[in-house]
Amino acid sequence: MSRVLNFSAGPSAIPLAVLERAQAEFTNYHGLGFSIMEVSHRGKVFEELHNNAIAKLKSFYNIGDDYAVLFLQGGATLQFAQIPMNIYTGGVAEYVNTGVWTQKAIKEAKIQNINYKVIASSEDTKFDHIPNFNFSDDADYGYICSNNTIYGTQYATLPSPKCPLVVDSSSDLLSREIDFKAHNIGLFYGGAQKNAGPAGITIVIVKKDLAARVKDSVPTPLRYTTQIEANSLANTPPTFGIYMFDLVLDWIKDQGGLNAINAVNEQKAAALYELIDNSDFYKAFAKPGSRSLMNVSFATPSAELDGAFVKLAEQNGMIGLKGHRILGGLRASIYNAVTQQSVQTLCEFMKEFQRTHG
Missing domain, CATH: 3.40.640.10 (Type I PLP-dependent aspartate aminotransferase-like (Major domain))
Structure with a gap:
């Protein structure tokens, strides 16, 4: 596997x-x-x-x-x-x-x-x-x-x-x-x-x-x-x-050290937040200026769609996207070890999910 x-x-x-x-x-x-x-x-x-x-x-x-x-x-x-x-x-x-x-x-x-x-x-x-x-x-x-x-x-x-x-x-x-x-x-x-x-x-x-x-x-x-x-x-x-x-x-x-790590983290987070902010389907939880580069918490228009998102993501080889039980919704944790390619794959999945469920 x-x-x-x-x-x-x-x-x-x-x-x-x-x-x-x-x-x-x-x-x-x-x-x-x-x-x-x-x-x-x-x-x-x-x-x-x-x-x-x-x-x-x-x-x-x-x-x-x-x-x-x-x-x-x-x-x-x-x-x-x-x-x-x-x-x-x-x-x-x-x-x-x-x-x-x-x-x-x-x-x-x-x-x-x-x-x-x-x-x-x-x-x-x-x-x-x-x-x-x-x-x-x-x-x-x-x-x-x-x-x-x-x-x-x-x-x-x-x-x-x-x-x-x-x-x-x-x-x-x-x-x-x-x-x-x-x-x-x-x-x-x-x-x-x-x-x-x-x-x-x-x-x-x-x-x-x-x-x-x-x-x-x-x-x-x-x-x-x-x-x-x-x-x-x-x-x-x-x-x-x-x-x-x-x-x-x-x-x-x-x-390349912590500065290089941070630069990549900024690029990963920017890709996700840009997709979310330019969408009328997804909504970010945190306000601009306070947004995490590590954990992107967001949601679809309903809890039912959130659940469908998580299930379909797992079928497509992506795990850990369910939001915390306190907040609900969705969460993508994009720590240092998560590659830019992985984030890009997630972004493409999100676009397709919106197209088919929006």
Whole structure:
């Protein structure tokens, strides 16, 4: 069976070249006679891979030794609680609510019983745009989710507050260059399963001085400082996930780096949005200016047609186009691994579907 075109929101498409390289090395890593999954995370072979992945990520984001790169477990969801546990110091933590994932983070802040404030929200228009706001200079931290998979919204540029900025970048991780210094980023994190490999690894980039805020009352396994001191090896890390992440970093380099990746992502998204906007059949959910380059949420004139679209797309070798249950409609997730040709094929399918069902 030939491979389908995968527009799933996550876990999502992984570059074919990465999968093929992993397949070739699966039982015999670098000719050493074993799988990378079979060896100690404290041995020289894995240690080299682990440290190389950290160095590559730091290079892509141009960050220095004042930041630590951590490979953690528990998904991005655990970070909703772990962040206030570690970096809240008794002032105010400010959150921008742009959908389900920030709502979950705000819920955890409430459970932690910290002084938090939602300073902006787009909930009144069903999260169809990124609201305007300014973080307080003296806030303990300001929190955003840079891309919202359900609603198809994304910050075109990140804010640049004086307080430390915390960014949930789960669904646009490694999709564009980010100037950590210009945006005063204190903590930047994301699950790997959309742009950076398979599910099971969470990448956390945190300023070391921010991590040092942690109180003695925080359980040792949940302290960033515990993993910083152990180079993410305080417990057995998700070794295969780190291996796959490292392969994805190599693939990004082969594509020309993050600027080149972003240029392709812009072209893919532009093709889809242009088709939708010039149609009287399809309608995009997110407002112009807030539209995601990663997740294009849209709909046909009815739920029945949405269902027919998904079914016929699957028959034509395209999966993952059903919208999230909260929003309904349709969604094309066009992460880094989704090729321009795949998007063009989808566009041609959409035109034909409109012709036959419009």
